Each structure stands twice: as structure tokens, then as C-alpha cells.
Amino acid sequence: MMKGVSVGVGLLGLLLACVTTAPTNKNGDWDIYSFHINSTVTSRYATTIITSRVANPINQSQEIEFHVKIPKNAFISKFKMTIEGQTYDGVVKQKEEAQQQYTQAVSRGQSAGIVSSVGRTLEEFKTSVTVAALSKVTFELTYEELLKRRLGKYELLIHARPMQPVADFKIDVYINERPGINFLEITGGLSTKALANAITKTHASSEAWVHFYPSKEQQSQCESCGEQGLNGDLVIAYDVHRNTSMGDLNESEGYFVHHFAPSDLPRIPKNVVFIIDQSGSMHGRKMEQTREALLKILGDLAEDDHFGLITFDSSVSTWRKELLPANQDNLEAAKSFARHIHERGATDINAAVLEGTAMLNRHPHDGSVSLLILLTDGDPTTGETNLEKIHKNIKEAIGKKFPLYCLGFGMDVNFDFLEKMALENSGVGRRIYTDSDAALQLQGFYEEVATPLLTDVQMVYLGGANLTQTNFSQYYNGSEIVVAGQITDNNIKMFTAEVIAISKSNRVMYSETLPMEEPIEARSDSHIQRLWAYLTVKQLLDKEVQLSGKAKDKVKKEALDLCLKYGFVTPLTSMVVTKPQGEDSQVAHKPKEGEKPTRSSQVPSGSGLQFFNRHVHTGISPTQGRGSAKKMRGEGRGFTAEGGSMFLTDYDVGQAFQKSIPHFVMVSPLQRFLLPAEGQALPLCYDIPVALSLRLLKDPNNELSMNGQLGQSASAGYRKIVIHYKSDQHIELDTTGITFNDGQNITYFSWILKINHETDSVSLILRDKEMDVTIASTRVVIMLYKRNGIKFLWPVLRQRPTGENIIGIMAHPPVAYEEVQGITMKLKIQDKEVDVSRDSAVDLSVRATPTVACWLLPLQSALQRELADFTVTQL
DSSP: OOEEOOOOOOOOOOOEEEEEEEOOOOSSOOOEEEEEHHHHHHHTEEEEEEEEEEESSSOEEEEEEEEEETTTTTTTEEEEEEETTEEEEEEEEEEHHHHHHHHHHHHTTOOOOOOBBBOOEEEEEEEEEOOTTEEEEEEEEEEEEOOOTTTTTTEEEEOOOOOOOOOOOEOOOOOEEEEEEEEEEEEEEGGGGGGGGEEEEEEETEEEEEEEOOOOGGGTTTTTTTTTTEEEEEEEEEEEEESTTTTTEEEEEEEEEEEEOOOSSSSOOEEEEEEEEEEEEGTTTHHHHHHHHHHHHHTOOTOOOOEEEEEESSSSSESSSSSSSOHHEEEEEHHHHHHTTTOOSSOOOHHHHHHHHHHHHSSSTTTTTTEEEEESOOOOOOOSHHHHHHHHHHHHTTTTTTTEEEEEEEEOOOOHHHHHHHHHTTTOEEEEESSHHHHHHHHHHHHHOOOOOEEEEEEEEEESSSSSOOOEEEETTOOOOOOEEEEEOGGGGGGGGEEEEEEESSEEEEEEEOOOSSOOOOOTOOOHHHHHHHHHHHHHHHHHOOOHHHHHHHHHHHHHHHHHHHTTTTTTTEEEEESSSHHHOEEEEOTTTTTOOOOOOOOTOOSSOOOOOSSSOOOOOOOOEEOOOOESSSOOOOEEEEESOOOOSSSEEEEEEEETHHHHOOOOOEEEEOOOOOSSSEEEEEETTTTTTTEEEEEETTTTEEEEEOOOSOOOOEEEEEEEEEEEEEEEESSSSEEEEEOOOOOEEEEEOOOOEOOOOOEEEETTEEEEETTTEEEEEEEEETTTTTTEEEEEEOEEEEESBSSGGGGOOOOOOOOEEESSSSETTTEEEEEEEEEEEEEETTTTOEEEEEEEEOHHHHSOGGGGGBBSOOO
16 A cells, blocks of 8 residues: 655755755665666756665565755656556646645645755755565656856766665766867765775766766765765766857757857956945854955955945945945955944845945946845845835836846845845845855855956847747856757758857857757757756746736746646646555645745654755655554654554655555644634634744844744644844743843743843743733733643734734734635635635633634635745744
8 A cells, every 4th residue: 555755855056966865774674775876968958867776675564765855956857666566656737736635635634744945055855655575666756957057167966875885876977068078077075085996987078977886885984984874975067168159059859059158258347336234133153254255355356347335234334435446455445344344223225225226327337347246134124124115116226237136144034035136137146054154155156247258148049939038138257148949940041049249348249050960869858958948947937036917927827837848846836646546645846945944744853854955865764563553653753553654754746655554544743723814703724734943923123033843743832932132132932931131141930930021122021821022012922831741832922013024923914704605615815715624723822722613724825825934944
């Protein structure tokens, strides 16, 4: 028999293609006897297939987990599992259709989970299957991506962490580039010392092969290896010959791709304004790293560049009112200014970017390139705070004259807001991670835009149709412009490509026709056609962010149709693995940048599963036998199964299989929440998987946030709640007591005390195991409960903060709905009909904890957002 499987899936960061593997071996009672990673790269388009073969050598069934890290920029296109000769394939469907299957499974108490774990460069794909005694399972995952050129090279990164030495472990990479391969280098932790002789590299003109075949002994002896085998990276970097300024033009089966990256051009001087957030939230290490990076960037400016510095908090400050040349005296003065940037105040993004725009507009542009670089870690909290108005103001002020690059510092930044603002103004949004190398991340981004070679680039294709983006505001040295499309009537003779652009001092023009000789032999279904589809979907998704209304719907439909045709798992689609008659399927959704890691509804916190940022792996744990219902213990997995057991988590893609084992139903631990209704007798209710860390409330206007971690069972409420105010005041509550840090002193209160504690900005009143907290215009009460021997917390919002952009689980206002009578009960919410069922929930907002009737519906329908929008990585 079979049971559902969940999986975590994702995309890669800008210029890196990677794969990571990590099966989890807890007890050694299973064997990965073969693990192969095969990557084929043609015309910079990489298709990677991961195949893992695992045997269960013992006389009882075992659960096997398949985890893999995949690039954030990649689209999963195939997934299948094979057991005893029977193969189960994933099918890509529209996200809403797959979501309906998921919701129905959850409402029946069956295993289902949507987990999107997004990290810095990788995402997580995870699924599991129960394999009968002495049987085998084969997992096969395929994903595709276009390698981006960064600082003069393409990189394919493979991270190997199989968690046990594997007898047949192979990584094979084949690269085929018609212009010829200029250089090929292999780096990473798996390329040195004990493993160096396990790598073979062959480079012949337009082809290259890399093989990594470490022996079982070598997999235990390398610097970062041990009893659990390999743990490290293999990085394959290369570039191609650029024989003509026109670049590389390839055709196959009626589709073409043009890679344009000239380097024999003079550098264009630039006018750059750096806009630096110095609000209170930038305190500490963030500001130190910003100063460090800014000093290095200033030192890298060329003498013919002009630059300006703007800092902002509640107000906007300029180092100088006008742009100045980057001579030694000005740079030393600017560095002195940068060393004394200190955090304070709120965040007025609108005024700061408008000032930067005005500074560039006042500076003459002839023979130079202008750009704005914004660095911020927060939402706008003062001045203009309406996000749509800010977007409108900035777009009108810039007027397509120069690009705006938005760098978002940390995971709490409103990245969607920054990304849209950048895309609307010909730039890009980039997240800067608050790690030890944040300064290097900032410097690395600047290096990508430090050397402009062309502006106003127009790519013209006579005889071409259905083209990807053809106009580019700027082209930087070390990068690449890629355009793909269809050839009208497949008429190669009538096809001509032209590039028109402006260089430092004159207008340039390149022209080329397609070569008439036989093209490079393409893989089945044409890699160039799939490259075109991939690039088109990527650009449509970016375009959709900038649109609204009918125009947005039209672009979204175009992208969706392509995703369904080519089998791409994207933010618009999900993968469903079908099952035999009588079994439920599950779905895998594609997360977007910034979504927080979450766990599926079956996985309590601390379950022993590894939730990696951006990856996939495989692992196993034994079932608890057959027959009567048993409580699963061990590895923190607290859920019940009847007659055998199976564990499913992360990104639903799949299904699990249980051959020769009785069918069972998983009971998923879920915490039920009530949501008041406007003008109706029955409130709404929805479920959230236990053990998640949730954003309860965020008020950027007052620099107030509140997060909470749910307990590990359906009746456990919250185990911890943390309130942050300004940059230095924190209140931490758990079931043992309350700790208050006012920025100078730390005070601890036991729940049994009666306290009335006030500072200038915070009021704490503790009585009868209720903590009443008032901060600015917000009042919240946190109650301590004990039910079924378990202590837990429950927060109640008594006074909602004033102002706009208030978010969080607790911030949602009462919902207006209409009942729609029919064969099944439906509610109409915001002009959409939603299936509901009448159920009940315990009202924990009052001490009597009454059980009230409610309309049960999915969280997405109740709150009009995805669960990932309410999760946080740390409290």
C-alpha cells in the first residue's frame, strides 16, 4: 500500500547552479547502493538528474527519505519513484488545483504537508516512502536551469552529502558549447587533498567532461568526511570563447538562442549614488558590515566616475548635495563620512530614493551611465509608508532614465516590495544574508555593475517570433545578455540578428545570420526550445510582479500555460504524484524568495529530520512493525498510524509505498485558530501544523514585532512568545516565566507573581497568570494555560496598533463573508467561493475556554495569504 509524500522544492540565486544531496541514515539498517548525479550543459542550459537507489536489507519494512538541495533558479521538471517494477510519476498541475487536493486530505486528517524551505542559494526537496522487507526503491529527480554568467564565468556547483559511504557514487558532468570552451576549472572542498585523484577532467575544444568517482574508503577519509561519508562541494567553473562581438547564435528545431557578451569595448564612466539605511534596525553587525563594504567599494571607484552618498532614517542626509568626481581627496572625505554612519530613528525609503533620483537628474549624463543602489533592512515606517504610492513616486521620478538596484538586508525585510521597485526601474532586487560574509556579498554585487560597457541595448531579430526580453538598459562587463525565440516558419535563410547599442562615445551595431551548417546535435525535445520556455516563464513571472488587474491576469495565464506544457514546477504550478485507486495524492509547491522554512503537518519540531536551506536528500528510519495501531516514538515523531507507519514531509510531490503492509491513516497534529467574522453568527476557523514559529504581529511604524513558537501537539498552544520593540527592548515569555530586557537591565518574573512594571514606553501588568503588555498603541494579553498536563501560552490582541502595513496572524481583521447554499456548503469571501464544513474550536481568548461552532476552511482562504507568509526562521 502507499501513503502520501511531501517534498520541498526551489530555485537558485542569480549566478550559481547547484545540487545538493543528503540522505539521512539514523540507524544503518539500510543501504544506498547507488547514487548518481548527472549534469548535461549545452548552450549554458543545464539539465541535472539525480538518481538514488536504496535497498532495505532487513526483514521488516523501513521508511526511506529522499532529500535533495536544488538551485533556487531551477525548475523541477520530473520526479518519479520506482518500487518492484512499478513507477509513479509526478504530474504538474495548476497550483490551485493541487492545493484543493492538499486541503481535502488535511480536512480528512490524512497525511499532507506543504513545506517550502528557502535558503541562501538552494531549496529543499524532500519526500519519503515505506519500503517492504528485502525490497528496493529508486528515486529520480530532474531539474533544469539556465546558468548565468557572473564576473566572467559560469558556475555549476554540486554539494554531496549522502550521509553514508556509497559503493557506487558518481558525479558526471558533460559540457557542450559550440563556440569552444575557453577555460575549465574545478574547485570546492571535494576537489582537494584525499579526493583530488578521484576527479578526472577532459577538455577538448567545444566539449568537456568531469567525473568524480571516489572510492568508499575515500568517502570516509577526506577533510570534511567521516563515518557518514562525503560532505562538501564540487564547483565546475568555465567560460566560452568569444570569437565575435556579436556573440553566439544557435538554432535547433525552429528555436534559437543568442548569447551576447562582448568584452572588446571601452569602459563607460558611471554616476552612482549609494543610498544607505541607517535606521535603528541596522544596529550592530549589519551597520558594521555596511561600513566595511562601503569603504571597499569607494576604493574601487575609477577616477572618471562620479558618486554621491545618502543616508536615511526618519530624515534624509546627503554627504554632498551634488555628485563629485572619484578623485583621491573626495574619496578620503567620503570614507571618513562612511566611518561615522551610525544607526538611529525610523525608515523613510520614499524620501531617500527620491533624493538620490534628484541628485542623478541634476548631473549631466553625456558619455556616462547612471545608477542608484539602495541598501535597507526594513519596511518604510515614516514619511510616505503606502507601498503602492512609493512605487508610483519612484517610477515617475526615475522615468526609465537609469536603473535602481535594491539590496534587502536580512530575512525580515519586505523583499517583495524592494524587488518590485527594482524591476519597475530596470534593476534587480538582491537579498543580502546576515552572515559573516555580508560585506563580501555587498562588494560582490557592486563588482557585477562596476564596469558598464553598453547602454540602451536593443536586440532585433528579423524572422523571429515569440521573443524573450529584447531591450536592456545596460550591459556590464563579465555578464551576458541572453535572448531566445522561435524562427518564423522555421525559415533559417530569412533569419537575421542585429544588436544596436550605445558605447562610451558612439553608437554600435552588430549583425549576423544563423550558420547554415548542421547545428550541434540537440537532446530529445530540444534543449533550445526548453531554454526558451524556461527564460520566457522567468521573465513573465518578473513582469507579473509589476502589473495589476487584467494585464496581470493575462501575463500570469501565459506563464501558467508554458509551465503546464513543459512540466515546470514554479510559483504558479505544483507537482502531484498520482496513486493507485483509493489512495490520496499530495502536492509540491514552488516557494518564492524570502519564504521561511516550515515543517509539514506531521513533523513536530526537533523531529530529527534535517531541514536544509535550498536542497534535497535521502534518508531512512524503520517503521514500528505491523498490526495494531502503535504510537511512533523516537526522533521526536509524535503521530499515530494504524497497521504500520509512514512519514511524509515537505513539498508534496509524492506518494509513499507500503508493499505487503496493511493500509493506515496518518493523524496530523494541527493547531486550530479562530478568526472573527463581520456581521455573522459563526466565526471562521483554520488549522496550522504544530511546532511552527509564526509571525504573530509586526508593526513597522512603531518598530514592534511579536513572534511565537507553537507546541508539539494539537492542544499545546504556544511554547514561547517573544516581543521586540525598537532595537534594544525584548520581552520573552515561556511556560516558566517572563524575561524583560529594557536595553539596560534584564528582569525576570515568575508567573505566580503580581507585577505592575512600567518604563517610558512599555507597561507590563502580571496577574492571575495573565501578562498584559502595552507598547505604543498596541495592547496584548498573554495567558498561561494548563490542559491535559501540558502548560502553554495563548496571546490575545486587545488593542490593534494604528497605522498601515500591520501584518501577522493576530493582525487580521474580522472577515466578511456570505453563505452560499448548494449541494455543499460554501462561503463567499472577497468574491471567491470557498468550500467549508461546520466544525468547532476551543476559544482560548477567554479563561472559560468555551467550545464554539465555526466554519472550517483552509488558512489560505481565511487569511488570503500562504502559510509561509506567516512563518519566521527565528523568534
